Amino acid sequence: MKFFKHFALGIRSYWKAISFIKTHKLYWYLPIPAGLMLLIYYVGSEFASWQAGWSEEQGCLECANMNETIWFLLKMLLSISIGLILMKFAKYIVVVLLSPMISIISQIVEKKLTNNKYPFSLQQTLHDVKRGLHIAMRNVMWEYIFFLLILIVSALGWDEVHQSPFFYLTFAIGFFYYGFSFIDYINERRRLDIDQSIHFIRRHRGLAVAIGCIYSVFILVPVDLGQMVNYEGFLDHPFQTLGTSLLHFSLWMLASIAPILTIVAATIAMHDLVDLSENEFAIRNNSPQVSIDKSEN
Template sequence: MKRFFRHLFLGYKSYGSAIQMVIDHRLYIYFLIPCILMIGIHYLGVWVVNQQQSPAIDTVRTMNDMVWYAISQHSLDIVGTVVSKSSKYLVVILLSPLFAFVSERIEEILTANRYPFNFKQTVKDVKRGVRIALRNVMWEYFFLIVVIGLTSFLDGGIKTALFFSLPLLIGFYYYGFSFLDYINERRRLNIEQSIYFIRKHRGVAMAIGSIYSLLFLLPIDFREMMDFKDFDNYPWQTIIDFVINFIFWILISAAPVLAIIAATIAMHETVDLSNNEYAIKSTDENNDPENGAVFEDKL
């Protein structure tokens, strides 16, 4: 338990270091893509809702129309579920190439390690990131079903508290897992080895995943943020609504980038990434290793 809390503290401390690194090295450009993605996910959700509420059923005249209508509505239900219930994993999947790049950049700043661009390796990294995210979302929903089963025997406030808190804590671990695995992949740990490593460092995973997850709970309404039609009548309220939603937008967009930076910093504190024999040093680019080793744990 003492080890768990030590790792938990390391994960939270790494977020402070991540913010400082962003400021010191002016890494703001990496937040641009998540900012755009958040807008896209929001309006995708709005479009799905509008499509589900449209009276398309009134246009159904034949059996063929009925079949296609059923297929389209089922597809919308699936998309809606993914957008509303799994948006955090959707971000992890869609931003996999960015996470791999940012993590390598942070490791270079910390250790002078470099990983020359290799298209095949990049594709492999992205595939692994997607595979890990899909694995984690499946396990998270499995435990959600377990929680639903266990809490079904309870009643009142205890049931509500457990139903909200337990899935949230489980999600912390699996979100953090997704970010830490990018660094484990560069250490050439296979998925089974990565699972074992992160289980031993679940405190780090939960700390990384908790900040990322909690920031996504911030309520944001882009339509309200950009709605100035009542500005003449309610100027201050309009400005306040804009500022609040704008701040939430920036915080939510910053969450995934800060998470991957914090994960890289925490991993360096844990295993000393400067010893990664798969990397080449910026000061010795002619030394291109082909083999490496699993590093000994410092913590």
């Protein structure tokens, strides 16, 4: 029952997060991931255009020997890879690049909720970066192991792995590890070590799944930024072209706001769960706290 109780807490925290962002004007942060995503996509498209300008014949004509031919092929392969990564995985790269800002936003939310402040420390910052990398690598490793196990079981029992009911467990596992990553930002400030954070999140896995579930819906929806700005067929099919553009614009906006909305929701949920005002590692002032409806733990 605790799983569903904590799951409901995580879902409710998203509704509170929307209101919180509006009330405290945190929406000024929203253009940052949106602009960053467009910038990454633009750089990727430029790489793709640059590579498309090369011709195999020209490359061979420029190569005087085997070493130059191999170097040309490696350069072409690298440019294609970079272009595809930047264009197809822009929203995932954004989440990684935004990690420092996500941590700062979480601190801002906690300060408004509890008046907690955390003094800047270069040593602590470096420690947090190292910890974040450790957590990320651990989560990716375990998620990949579970994915392989489920894939093997599904392949043994069903002709098509997607027909196996076990296959859908991969989504739930992904939800858990996404939520894990966001909750750990708060556990860092509570000075829980990695083992303590893992134990805490396992005991509150319903919260982690809820936080990761909504985030995944936003970040995993297919969005093609190229289609958003493609109006070549507007004269022939104006409504279809405009509709496609608006659809991908909406999906782009959802993917852009996902990291900020999720970290606000995670911080609010953790405050409801453990009362962050009792964190002994924070510095407090005497300003009045923000009033927010507390959910049952």
